Structure formats: structure tokens, C-alpha cells
Amino acid sequence: MARPFLAICAVTLAWAGCSGDIGDGNKKPDDQEVPGLVTVGEGTMHRLNVTEYRNTVSDLLHSSLDPAANFPADDIGLGFDNIASILTVSPLQVELYERAATDLAEEALAIPQNASLRHVEAESLSGSVGSANGSGWNLTSNGEITTQVTLDADGDYVLSARVYGQQAGPDPARASLLVDGLEVGTFDVPEDANNPAIITQSTTMTAGNHTVGVAFLNDYYMPPDDRNLVVDWIELEGPLGQVGVNPTREEIVFCDIVDPVCREDVLTTFATRAWRRPATADEVAGLEGLVQLALDQGDDVNEGLELAVKAVLLSSHFIFRPELDDDPTSPLPHTITAYELASRLSYFLWSSMPDEILLEAAASGELDTNEGVAKQVQRMLAHDRASALVDNFAGQWLLIRALDNHVPDYATFAGYDDTLKESLRTEMRMFFAEYLKGELPMNEMLTAGFTFLNDRLATHYGIPFEGGAELEKVSLEGNDERFGLLTMGSLLTVTSLPTRTSPVKRGVWVLENLLCDGPPAPPPGVEALLEAEMTATSLRERLAQHRADPACASCHNLMDPIGLGLEHYDGIGAFRTQEAGGATIDSSSELDGMGAFQGARDMAELLQDDPRFSTCLLEKLFIYALGRDADKEDEAQLELMNERLAEADYRLPAAIEILATSIPFRMRRGAQEEETKP
Incomplete structure (x- = not known):
């Protein structure tokens, strides 16, 4: 080193x-x-x-x-x-x-080290007690016999010794194997000279100098009875598992x-x-x-x-x-x-370094043209590494990762367990991955007529299902309770509080992530204040009381209707018709500037028809791809990209290709120096 x-x-x-x-x-x-x-x-x-x-x-x-x-x-x-x-x-x-x-x-x-065997005859050593007896070393009282070894590599080793006891007293001889003075294994040795035992212990050791050996632990002497331990030889083999080459x-x-x-x-x-x-x-x-x-x-x-x-x-x-x-x-x-x-492309699509093909495309000039970039994007999306878009883009945009840190209250939601959590996570991952195939327009995510279910998730959703533990693509045609992104249990769970739903959190998420038009951050403690001060029975009525405050109305008039439209889904995404307190749920409301709706499906259709939705999808990809916000300087380019995306029928691979060949993705600028005030 x-x-x-x-x-x-x-x-x-x-x-x-x-x-x-x-x-x-x-x-x-x-x-x-x-x-x-x-x-x-x-x-x-x-x-x-x-x-x-x-x-x-x-x-x-x-x-x-x-x-x-x-x-x-x-x-x-x-x-x-x-x-x-x-x-x-x-x-x-x-x-x-x-x-x-x-x-x-x-x-x-x-440098891999082939396993080697170090064998030492005990009579060639000198123990702390006893003497050589011709074929080994006789430990005549509690003591040890050791030898020095030098190892070339870290690794797993096997320490062995052949021993037998000169038996006396009520117990058999007892021995331990030692590495650097520490016992790594302890053994009863009832065997005698006619049938010696081989005691063996695996241990992990580092490169360098070490001491290995055998200790006698339970001397017994009551003339004429005398218990001793005889060591014939000591062996150390290793390192194990390193035979061959180091491919890296x-x-x-x-x-x-x-x-x-x-x-x-x-x-x-x-x-x-x-x-x-x-x-x-x-x-x-x-x-x-x-x-x-x-x-x-x-x-x-x-x-x-x-x-x-x-x-x-x-x-x-x-x-x-x-x-x-x-x-x-x-x-x-x-x-x-x-x-x-090339690095922008690889860290956008793979969250990792360019491969040899992409670096060669950079060296050859292929990436100097939009056609060359598009060719590489198509290749990269077909690669297994493109799952990084599911893990890291969708994982954050659709809050899939947030499931790890969200813990519903067990007393309230006793049916929530790790099996359900993993099923919810996988459903959302597979749903997004379906759009990466390019066969579906991503602006129809909110009303999609399919999802992915297994037996556990189907039971949770109340949907008949004949499959097993593996998730399968299932049609939702004719199902008024489940459709598209907004009724998926993972999203509904992480936008809830531990003990109940949160129309405010759900509304804020939709505004920020589907319309890119989020409200300003609320003052600290507002959610707790809502719980403490509202006196109405139903959550809808409590929210109405909250909106009566002019200071709160401007934001809550935008957030609350969206959250109320999802109130039929409880804090872990199960469908219900009543609140926990017994109040009948009314999921009708009105979206500002978009019209009235009678439930989650009506609301999803209104949101999906809002032109901000398709624009927001592209903007989220832009932020993730470039690792920065879209500045006012980018607005004209985003408009052009959105027009091209509409022509491509809002297919997700097309959105990625349009972004990768765009001016903001292929260009950059320095930071203009601010003028120093006199």
C-alpha cells in the first residue's frame, strides 16, 4: 500500500x-x-x-x-x-x-492469490509448556503452541490442527484454535493417540504477519491420572475464493x-x-x-x-x-x-457514465448532429440501464421513493404491511415503464384504463383477480374506482398523513407536479392548526371553515377541490364511501377555471385536458435532464419542444428525444457578471 x-x-x-x-x-x-x-x-x-x-x-x-x-x-x-x-x-x-x-x-x-497450504509439524516448534514427544508436541498443562505466518492477501482462510488427548478425569481434553492470541474456535477432543482428531475453523484474515496455533484449555492432574493435549501438526489454507484472475x-x-x-x-x-x-x-x-x-x-x-x-x-x-x-x-x-x-445523455437516461458506444459516437462526430443524438437516445432507451429513468425520474416525480419514509399509523391502517408497500411501489414503477415503451400517449396517464396487480394489491383495491404474487397488466375498463395515475395507492399513501387523508397535500402535489403551478409554501404548523381549531364534523366542512379566512382562501381555493376529489381513497389508497367518523364522503367540487366535477374520474379528465398538464410533463423532464430549473431564457425553447411533442402524440420516448436534441440540452452559457454598484 x-x-x-x-x-x-x-x-x-x-x-x-x-x-x-x-x-x-x-x-x-x-x-x-x-x-x-x-x-x-x-x-x-x-x-x-x-x-x-x-x-x-x-x-x-x-x-x-x-x-x-x-x-x-x-x-x-x-x-x-x-x-x-x-x-x-x-x-x-x-x-x-x-x-x-x-x-x-x-x-x-x-492481484489474486491462489490458495496455498502452510503446514508445520508441531515437533519442529516450541510450545509455551510441555515438550516434543517424537510425533508432535505434548502440552502437559494449560498453554499453547504457535507459529508465525506471513499472508500476501486479505481473505478467508481455514486454520486446522491434528490433535488428540491423553485422557484423564471426567471431561475430555479441550482445545482452541488461535489467531493472533484470540480464540477463533473451541473444541472437545475425546480422541486418543489411536484415532487423532482434526479440528478446523474458518476465519477472515488480513495481509501481513500473524500468529496461529493451538491452546490446551483444561489440564487435569491427579496422580496417577494426567490429562494432556498432543498437537501433531498445524495448517493454514487460503485465501479461499481468489483462484484465477481479477477481471477488473x-x-x-x-x-x-x-x-x-x-x-x-x-x-x-x-x-x-x-x-x-x-x-x-x-x-x-x-x-x-x-x-x-x-x-x-x-x-x-x-x-x-x-x-x-x-x-x-x-x-x-x-x-x-x-x-x-x-x-x-x-x-x-x-x-x-x-x-x-455524451455525459449529459448518459446521466439523464442511465444515471451513470457513457458506455464505449456513446464515447465512440462522441469521438466520431456522430453526436454533432441531431440525427446522431436521436440514434443514441433510441439505443440507450432500449438498454437495461434505462430503468434508471424509472428509479430516479419517476421515483421522485411520482413519489415512489417516498414510500420508504412514509409510515401509516398501524392502529388506523392495520392492513398496511411490507408486502402491500412493495406491491404499491411495483405497480407505479411498472405503470411508468409502460409509457417508456412509446406505445401510449403520456398525456393520458390520468385516465389510463390499465394498471398492474397481484393478488395482494387486487384484494386491497377490491378488484377480482385470478393471478398470484407477481404483478400482471390488468384492464380497468368499466371500473369507476380505479383509473390512471391519481387512483394508484402509492401516490395516495404518501400524500396522506399517518392517521388520515390530507386533501391539502394531495392538492399541492397535483398543482406542483402535474400542472407546474404550485402554491406558495404555507406558514409553519398550519396543518396542526387545522386539526386543533376546526369544529365541523366532516373534513370537507373543516376545510371550508379554513377557507373562510381570507389569508388562506387564495391558496386553498386551488388545493382543496383537488384533494376533495380524491377523498374516496383513504390514507393507504383503499376506496371508501365514509370517513372514519361516519360522515358520508362527497367528492364533488369545482376546479378554478376548469369547471365542476362529480368525482375523481371527472376531475382527472378536467386535469388531463388542461394544456398545463402536457407542458408540465415536459418541464419536469427538462429539470431532471439538465439538473436545473427552466429559466425565462428557456421559455421559447420549451414552447417549441411542446409543439413538437404534440406532433409526436405525446409519446414519452419522443419527449426524451426532443429534449436531447434541443438547444438548451446541446448548449450552455456562462454567468454574466453583475455590475458592481458604486
């Missing part, structure tokens, strides 16, 4: 900053002229969030480790955890990145790294993959300098390479997704490089 001060050198090199000169792959394509009068919103350098870091190290190193599990949770902004402006870096995170890079580099470059090392180290020319190729290739664009000669020279520094300090070339790989993983070019401006203060939009575009 590289010495600590060399590790400091690696950190220093890695965080030296982003150079403006990062290779030909980061030049604007010559044939991409900046259109006149085009404006795009301002972007911020984007740190990989926890999910993106986890996926990236998995795809880059095929690692079994998950260092991101120890990272602080990312902050949420605009409904998502990938918003660049709030993905800051704290001193603690830098320390955690350093630990992660160390562990990942060690695992990736580990084979991928990184593809030639003899003792040769400087090979080493340069290895460092160039790895840094290029990790940084998602070509590494420059100067950058590779800096990494080679770390290898040479390790060699100068007496370490071997593998330890030097490990240090360089660690520096790559600590680099701001790995931890961030740098997009550099020739003039960071210029508000003039410019086309991002092909490699920057």
Missing part, C-alpha cells in the same frame, strides 16, 4: 482544479454554429449525486463495494436530487471520497506496466474512461509522476499504479461533470462538446 504522504500527493493532484485545456474532445464541433438570438439558461457545474456516483463506480470498476452508502444524502431541489446548484461538497464529503477512492483502487487492482485488473492493466510506454497507455485509457473524455498528455504525465514518486520511495509499480488510479477517482473530472466555458462570465450561448453531450 502506498505511503500516507504519497496519498496526500494524489489528493493534491486530483483537486488541483479543472483546466480549461482538456483535449480535442472538448472543442466545439466546427460545424456547430451558435444560432443568432438564441438564449439558454445558466448551468452550474454538476457533482455526481449519490446514485450517480454509485452507478458510475459500478460501471467503471464492476465493484462489489458500495462506498456511496456512507455518503451524506443529497439535498432535494425542484423535486429532484440531481440539481447542480445544491449539490455542494463539504469537507466531510472530500474525506469520504478519499476513503472511497482508496478502497476502490485497492479492490480494482488487487485485467481490464485496466492490459500490458506489462513495468514498461513506461505500457504504463502511459494504461493510465491514458483508464483516465479517459473515468473522466468521460480524452485525458490530455499533461494529465497523464501528472499521473505517471505519481507512479514514479512511489517507485522512488521504494514501493513497487503496482502500488504506484494504485496511487494513480486513486488520483483519477479523486479528480474533480470524475466527481463532477465539468462543462467549461471559454469565457465563464459571458452570457453568449455556445455548443457544448461532444463528450460533454
Whole structure:
């Protein structure tokens, strides 16, 4: 392992900053002229969030480790955890990145050790008590016999010894196997010299020097009776399970790294993959300098390479997704490089790094054209990694992730358990994934005539079902209680309070996430105040009392009707006709500017016909894809994208392709300097 001060050198090199000169792959394509009068919103350098870091190290190193599990949770902004402006870096995170890079580099470059057997005859050793008896060592009283071993690798080992007892007294001889003075296994040894026993214990050990042996635990001496323990031999076998090659090392180290020319190729290739664009000669020279520094300090070339790989993983070019401006203060939009575009695509669709095909498309110029980008989008959506859109876009937009942190009150909702929760989660995931296929217009999500059910969920919904535990696509035609997004139990559950429904939370979610027209944040404690001060019997009447306050009416006149339209669904999404207190539920109301409705289906149709709905779907994708809000500079482009989406019949893959080929996705600008006031 590289010495600590060399590790400091690696950190220093890695965080030296982003150079403006990062290779030909980061030049604007010559044939991409900046259109006149085009404006795009301002972007911020984007740190990989926890999910993106986890996926990236998995795809880059095929690692079994998950260092991101120890990272602080990312902050949420605009409904998502990938918003660049709030993905800051704290001193603690830098320390955690350093630990992660160390562990990942060690695992990736580990040289597998074939299991070896270390066998020692006990009579060749010297125990703490007793003496050699010709065929072993006789421990004549409580004591131990040990030997020193040096292990080349961490891993699982098997410690064994052949022993027998010279029996006396009421109990058999008792022995323990020792590693570094600690008992790792204890055994009764009733066997004698005619039938010795082999005692065995598996144990995990680290590389380095260790002491292993056998201890005699229960001496007995009452002449002429004398209990002793005889040790014939001691064996240590391992490490186990490491026979063969380390595939990640084979991928990184593809030639003899003792040769400087090979080493340069290895460092160039790895840094290029990790940084998602070509590494420059100067950058590779800096990494080679770390290898040479390790060699100068007496370490071997593998330890030097490990240090360089660690520096790559600590680099701001790995931890961030740098997009550099020739003039960071210029508000003039410019086309991002092909490699920057490849990263935008991969982290949008896969929440991970570009694959080799996408990087080759960047290198060949394919991504310089909208046709080339569209081709890659279609390929990437067909890849298994596109499930990241379900996990991370839909998972946050449709609150699927929020199920993990929502705990309904058991006394109120005794039927809610982990099986139901997972069924609710999977239903919503499969529902969104159905639209990713491109066969359905996504602006019909609110009245969709299908869902996905298993036996548990069908019982919860009161829908006849003949299947089992696996969720299956089921038609909802003719069902007036279940239809589309708004009647799915997962969404209804997480927009409720632990003990009851919350028309306010449900209304706010619809306004913010389906119409992109959310109300301002309420004063603290308003929900509790509603509970404490309202005297009416039904929730509808209590909300009406609340709206009577002019200070509350403007917002609640928008939120409450939507929430009341969903009141037939309780706090875990089950259909009902009465509130818990016995009041009959009335789910009719009127949406501001849209008209009256008689229940959830009528309301869903009104919302679906609102032009804000289709626009909002595109805006949510825009925010997630670019990791920033849509600025006023983006409004004209969003209007154009929405027109194109209407022509494509609102298919989700078309929306993604339209966004990926849009000017805001392919361009960026610097931050205009504010004038200093005199």
C-alpha cells in the first residue's frame, strides 16, 4: 500500500482544479454554429449525486463495494436530487471520497492469490509448556503452541490442527484454535493417540504477519491420572475464493506496466474512461509522476499504479461533470462538446457514465448532429440501464421513493404491511415503464384504463383477480374506482398523513407536479392548526371553515377541490364511501377555471385536458435532464419542444428525444457578471 504522504500527493493532484485545456474532445464541433438570438439558461457545474456516483463506480470498476452508502444524502431541489446548484461538497464529503477512492483502487487492482497450504509439524516448534514427544508436541498443562505466518492477501482462510488427548478425569481434553492470541474456535477432543482428531475453523484474515496455533484449555492432574493435549501438526489454507484472475485488473492493466510506454497507455485509457473524455498528455504525465514518486520511495509499480488510479477517482473530472466555458462570465450561448453531450445523455437516461458506444459516437462526430443524438437516445432507451429513468425520474416525480419514509399509523391502517408497500411501489414503477415503451400517449396517464396487480394489491383495491404474487397488466375498463395515475395507492399513501387523508397535500402535489403551478409554501404548523381549531364534523366542512379566512382562501381555493376529489381513497389508497367518523364522503367540487366535477374520474379528465398538464410533463423532464430549473431564457425553447411533442402524440420516448436534441440540452452559457454598484 502506498505511503500516507504519497496519498496526500494524489489528493493534491486530483483537486488541483479543472483546466480549461482538456483535449480535442472538448472543442466545439466546427460545424456547430451558435444560432443568432438564441438564449439558454445558466448551468452550474454538476457533482455526481449519490446514485450517480454509485452507478458510475459500478460501471467503471464492476465493484462489489458500495462506498456511496456512507455518503451524506443529497439535498432535494425542484423535486429532484440531481440539481447542480445544491449539490455542494463539504469537507466531510472530500474525506469520504478519499476513503472511497482508496478502497476502490485497492479492490480494482488487487492481484489474486491462489490458495496455498502452510503446514508445520508441531515437533519442529516450541510450545509455551510441555515438550516434543517424537510425533508432535505434548502440552502437559494449560498453554499453547504457535507459529508465525506471513499472508500476501486479505481473505478467508481455514486454520486446522491434528490433535488428540491423553485422557484423564471426567471431561475430555479441550482445545482452541488461535489467531493472533484470540480464540477463533473451541473444541472437545475425546480422541486418543489411536484415532487423532482434526479440528478446523474458518476465519477472515488480513495481509501481513500473524500468529496461529493451538491452546490446551483444561489440564487435569491427579496422580496417577494426567490429562494432556498432543498437537501433531498445524495448517493454514487460503485465501479461499481468489483462484484465477481479477477481471477488473485485467481490464485496466492490459500490458506489462513495468514498461513506461505500457504504463502511459494504461493510465491514458483508464483516465479517459473515468473522466468521460480524452485525458490530455499533461494529465497523464501528472499521473505517471505519481507512479514514479512511489517507485522512488521504494514501493513497487503496482502500488504506484494504485496511487494513480486513486488520483483519477479523486479528480474533480470524475466527481463532477465539468462543462467549461471559454469565457465563464459571458452570457453568449455556445455548443457544448461532444463528450460533454455524451455525459449529459448518459446521466439523464442511465444515471451513470457513457458506455464505449456513446464515447465512440462522441469521438466520431456522430453526436454533432441531431440525427446522431436521436440514434443514441433510441439505443440507450432500449438498454437495461434505462430503468434508471424509472428509479430516479419517476421515483421522485411520482413519489415512489417516498414510500420508504412514509409510515401509516398501524392502529388506523392495520392492513398496511411490507408486502402491500412493495406491491404499491411495483405497480407505479411498472405503470411508468409502460409509457417508456412509446406505445401510449403520456398525456393520458390520468385516465389510463390499465394498471398492474397481484393478488395482494387486487384484494386491497377490491378488484377480482385470478393471478398470484407477481404483478400482471390488468384492464380497468368499466371500473369507476380505479383509473390512471391519481387512483394508484402509492401516490395516495404518501400524500396522506399517518392517521388520515390530507386533501391539502394531495392538492399541492397535483398543482406542483402535474400542472407546474404550485402554491406558495404555507406558514409553519398550519396543518396542526387545522386539526386543533376546526369544529365541523366532516373534513370537507373543516376545510371550508379554513377557507373562510381570507389569508388562506387564495391558496386553498386551488388545493382543496383537488384533494376533495380524491377523498374516496383513504390514507393507504383503499376506496371508501365514509370517513372514519361516519360522515358520508362527497367528492364533488369545482376546479378554478376548469369547471365542476362529480368525482375523481371527472376531475382527472378536467386535469388531463388542461394544456398545463402536457407542458408540465415536459418541464419536469427538462429539470431532471439538465439538473436545473427552466429559466425565462428557456421559455421559447420549451414552447417549441411542446409543439413538437404534440406532433409526436405525446409519446414519452419522443419527449426524451426532443429534449436531447434541443438547444438548451446541446448548449450552455456562462454567468454574466453583475455590475458592481458604486
